[in-house]
Structure formats: structure tokens, C-alpha cells
Amino acid sequence: MNLSVQFGTLMMMLLSGIGMGIAFDSYRVVSNRLHIGRLLIPILDLLYWLAATIIVFRVLMANNDGEVRIYIFIGLLIGIGFYFWLFSSTVIAFVVWLIETIRKLIRFLVRCFELLVIKPMLILYKLVRVLLGFALAISLFILKLTGQLLRPFWLLLAWMIRPAVRPLWRAIEPYWKKIDIAGRFIRIRTSCIALWKRWFGED
Template sequence: MITMLLSGIGMGVVFDGYRVVSDELRISRLWIPIFDLLYWIAATLVVFQVLSASNEGEVRAYVFIGLLLGIGCYYWLFSKITMQLVHVLIRTVRAVIKFMIRAFDLLIIRPLLLLYRIGKLLFAFLRAFAIFLFKIVVQLVRPFWLLAAWMTKPIWKPLLRSWKRWVNPLITKWRIPERVTALRTGLNKLWQRWKNRKQEKKDD
């Protein structure tokens, strides 16, 4: 009898908690009958397990009386308190989750963004400095390069002429400029087709 009384109270606690959670989560009304059915199936199985453990599964009149008394006592004495406690628990869980998200943003996300921005600025500075140094080196080396080119002109100019004599017939034979132009035209046509299809999908 006491076991069934406690089972009835437990059923009331779980049902009120389920109602509060469904209201807080704003579950659609279409799902409520399904969840109610699942609750009663689970409650029946739990009560049967409790009855099997306490009374070897014998179903007597006092079993139903105990359940009804437990449910009635719960809704008379503890229902409002339970619902208030569940509301407080849900608000506490939400506050903890918001605090954790806020702490994660402040302690991890923002420092990483700051490091990324600092690294980006540093990289831009180093790149500009490297380009500046490269220009200076080019300006310093250019006179020596021109001098070396003038001094070695008797060597590389005949080689350049012979190279042109050997390469130009191959370029003419294989029609390399025409093939490059045809390839470029084909790629442009494919690009235009892809852009047109993308625009047609956007319009649809």
C-alpha cells in the first residue's frame, strides 16, 4: 500500500515536470498526445516493475487505491511546489548555459579574434617591409646587372639568336599561338555558360 502510494506521488511529480518542460520548450500541440501516450506507457511499466518487486506482481484492490491516494495527495499538497521548483531549475539551467556561453566567448573566442587581427596586421607589416627591402635590393643590384649584361653580350646574344632559330619553327609548326587562343576562347565560353546557368537558377 505504501509502495503504491509513493508510486502515485512519483507519477504526479514526473507528469508535472513533463508539463512544465513542454510548456517551456513550446512543444507543438500536435506532439502533446504522443508524449502523453509515451508517459502513460512508461508510467505503467515502472508501476508494474515496482509492483513485481514489492508484491510479486499480484494485482489487488489496494494497489489501485494506493495509486489513487498517492496521486490525489500529490496534487493536493505538492503539485504547485513541484511546478515552481521545476521552473526554478529550468531558469537556473538556462542561466548556467548563458554564463558558460558568455565565458567561452570572453575567454576563448575574443582572445582568438584579437590574436588573429594582430597576426594579420603583423603579416601585412612584414609583407610591406619585405617588398620595400626587395625594391631597395633591386635598385642596388640593377647597375651591376646592366654592367654584367653588357660585358657578356657577345656570349648570350648569339645564343639567343640560335635559340630563336630553333624554337620559332617549332612554334610555327605546332601552331602554339592558335592553340593557346582556342583554349582561352573555350575556357571563356565555359565560364560564360556557367555564369548564365547560375543566373538562371537565381532567377528561378
């Protein structure tokens, strides 16, 4: 292995040490901010060191075919020490700022979704309820008024056809009682009133 390859490998190990320091500080800040349980910390530490080892080995394979020399560990230690001496506090501050920015962005997006989607849908729902209630009330009023206006004509018609209907009624009365139309009508009316109160009553 010539000197240029050794120097290049040393520089890559130095950069790998800096990268390991950045990854460690980022992982530590994120785990603290997310309040990861203590039981998971050893597992995450193991995963961190496993990933770091694999990455360093791949860098070695790319630079000197995986040969392990003493200067490799020296380069890693220099890179890690250099990072914690100069850049650690800056990286921690940046990661904290990035996490808070992401949180604020998520809260902003959720708020926009509530204002632009959820609240208009609720307002539309309430408006439809009011319009349906108003239309139903107007319809019932018109039906009631029409019934009152037509009541004299119905009474006159009933008086005129009573002699012809009475024999027919005597013939179908037993079947009418079995069907119980009046009882069914009362039950349907009660169900409609209960449904009206549930939909259009006070919340």
C-alpha cells in the first residue's frame, strides 16, 4: 500500500469519525426529545454501533480493500475528538432547531387542515340540518293548513258517500282490525317524532 492510499484512508477515517460524532449527537437529541424509554436505549445504542461499524468497514473496503492498520483507529479517534471539540454544540443546537421546526410545521399543517377542511364540513353539516329542519317545518305547516282548508269538503264528501260506504265497511271491518292500520300509523308517527328530536333537537 503506497503513501497516497494510506493518506487517503486516514482522511476518510477522520471524516468517518466526524460523521460518527454527528450521528451520535443527533441520535441522542432525538431520543431525548421523543422521550424514548430506558429499556430501548441499550438496543438503540447497539444498533448505532453496529451501523457505524458497517459504514466504517465499507469505507475501508472502498479505500484500501479492508486492510486494518493502526492509523485507521488513530484517524477515527482524531475525527471524533475534533468533532466533539469544535462542532458538537453547533450540531446539537441545529438538531434541536430542526426538531422544533418540524413540530411547528406539523402543528401548522394540522391547524390548516382543521380550518380549511374540518370546520367548513361542520358548518356545512349544521347548515344542511337547519335547512332540512326549516323545509320540513314548512312542509308540515303547509300540509296542516291544506288539511284545515279541505276539511269542510272532506266532511261533505264523507256525508254524501256514507250510505254507500257503510255496508262495505261492515264487510271489511274484521280484516281492518286484524291489519291494525291505526296502531301501525301511531307507531310510525312516534318513530318519526323521536327521529325528528334526535336530528333537529337541541344538542
